[in-house]
Amino acid sequence: MNLPRLSPANVRQKASLHDTRDRRLPLIAPPCDLVIFGITGDLARKKLVPALYDLANRGLLHPAFALTGFARRDWSDEDFANYIQDSIKSYARTPWDEHTWEQFRAGLRFVSGTFDDEAAFTRLAETVTELDETRGTGGNHAFYLSIPPASFPKVVSQLAQSGLNTKNPESFRRVIIEKPFGDDLDSAKELAAILHEVFAEKDTFRIDHYLGKETVQNILAMRFSNIMFEPLWNSRYVDHVQITMAEDIGIGTRAGYYDGIGAAKDVMQNHLLQLLALTAMEEPVTFSEHDLRVEKEKVLSAVRLPEDLASNTVIGRYTAGWQGGQQVKGYLEEDNIPASSRTDTFAAVKLYVDTRRWAGVPFYLRTGKRLGKRVTEIAVVFKRAAHIPFDKAATQELGNNALVIRVQPDEGITLRFGSKIPGNGMQVRDVSMDFGYGHAFTEDSPLAYERLLLDALAGNSPLFPGQTEVELSWAIMDPIFKYWAEEVTPVPYRPGTWGPKEAHEILAKDGRSWRNP
Incomplete structure (x- = not known):
């Protein structure tokens, strides 16, 4: 009997038809x-x-x-x-x-x-x-x-x-x-050595709860499941990237942990660099632990600090003042904070990723307490069009196109672009298209610790940073921390603002400005 020959496309189609996996079945932890x-x-x-x-x-x-x-x-x-x-x-x-x-x-x-x-x-x-x-x-x-x-x-x-x-x-x-996975690169290596004497690396799970958030995982889904974004996701079209993690509260009862660590070590060395890696990484072969880590490690190993740290980094500390209609204490007046403390509550840095995709594109990172509102977002800000056939008056209200990934609290994605204002004339201003998780999906998103605990119990580790990522992150930030410790005293800023003026000057000297979310 002669059987018909199957083309590669036919083989793939038949394989997909006979895929026995039930995609409705969730990941369930084993007995443990x-x-x-x-x-x-x-x-x-x-x-x-x-x-x-x-x-x-x-x-x-x-x-x-x-x-x-x-x-x-x-x-x-x-x-x-x-x-x-x-x-x-x-x-x-x-x-x-x-x-x-x-x-x-x-x-x-x-x-x-x-x-x-x-x-x-x-x-x-x-x-x-x-x-x-x-x-x-x-x-x-x-x-x-x-x-x-x-x-x-x-x-x-x-x-x-x-x-x-x-x-x-x-x-x-x-x-x-x-976290923290060490206090600097050397201590991170020492901690790993202690753990690895007792547990193998594959049995070591480092929790970065930001990686368990649905919106952080959606960075991967948005970039690699849609053809419309990836062709623009490079230095030819992107002007710069801003990554912000802001809180509108003070340290509360965390003085024992927070003092001596500060904003930059608390979240920039881990959360914000992980967000940078997910934003800048190349497409992985699969979403397996190995393939994801390989691409993130490439990005982190390519991060370059600006030569002049004095004008491209800043640390600050909130003073007493008014926020949300209430009088609040300054950091040095908080309970159990010594008057001699040099701890920062705000940090901003400018970094570069020296890869073919991102050559010349600055990444601006900032984090702080007692800022204008609680928000974490990644803003990919695009270059202006090369030729705009409008007179200047017609585009006075037009800014740069931007894609903003809102990690919290209003999880979603906003696309900002120019549109004609209704009327006889040709006037253009910024408008936004908005996707919100709460509007698009009926089911509630699981909280980060739900996803991460389940993955750890099931041995599913793509969302957990590996030791190499930890060491690369410390290698990026250690020179900045050393410079701040030796040369810099945190500058003051008022509660409810977006940090000290020195942070705005980092972008202003480049002809740019921070977004006010």
Whole structure:
């Protein structure tokens, strides 16, 4: 019997018709136990525990899931369950469900102890074994270090000493850590060495919660699923890029963490450089962990600092004043801040990405507290048209075209372009086309920690920065931090403004200006 020959197109078509994957099936975590060190802290109480409940409520945690808390409190399992219930009812995104709670509650365990208490880690190991036997967690355990980085070495050492990092071929043992991943390049390498003595790099998950946001992931979807953007996404058409992360609040109760770190180390070295990498990267072969990291690493390794840091970087600090109709304290008047503090609450820098795509295009990054409003956005600002056949009066209200990706709080994308004003004359001004997640989709977006916790438990790591990315980010910022520490005192700015005038001068000398979102 002669069979018809299939062309490559026919083969691809038949393969797609016989693709057995059900795209309706979501990613679901396997049976496992999550141990949270620092379970009584604000991060765990307000973010991690509610996110875990929300995952359970959405059917994305295995029925055998267990949560073990480790802290100094002298609590029974019942006390711990009451604490978890209060956290869920106060901060969970999804509604309370008694059936979900009963299943979730059955997997709760608490171990009391300190990080230097060997007996406590022995009890933790016994709890882990008990969960494998009674809960069916199958030897799968992840350890979330929601604690100060200074405590990482002690906890990791205790995990190794008690054998909690030991796994069999069919199970996993993972460690999840929060930023900061070191204080500079050298300390980042030291931290990695400590972790890698106990956990392999593939079992190390570094949380950058910005990478779990739907709008950040949509940068990849927007760029690489649409043909209309990518041809313009280069130095031929793009004038510059602005990346802003602004908050309208002060430091609140975070003085113990924030002082000595400041705005730039808190978010610029990690969040903003990750946003820059996603904006500037080339198309990956796939969205796998390896392929995504390769492209981001290429961008970060190509970042160049301006030669004159004095006129292209600035740090500031908010003073006392009025914001939102209220009198607010200056940074140095905040509780538990020493009068001698040199910590910044605002930072702005100008960078370049020396690749063929971005040669000559400046990237302006800024972040700060007590600014005009809470907003995180990426603005790709395009060049003016080479020839505009209008007289100057007709285009007085026309600015540069811009594509603005709103990461938070009003998640979406705005496209700004010129349009004729209705009337007899030819007058042109800026108008906007707007896409909002809340308008386009009926379902709520999961919060960042929901996505990241689920991915960590499932071993899905594309959204987690690798150690090479961490080191490249520190290598970019370390010279700037050193310059600021040796040469610069933070300049003052008033609450409710968009930072010190020196930050505006960075763009003004280039004939540009910051967007006021």
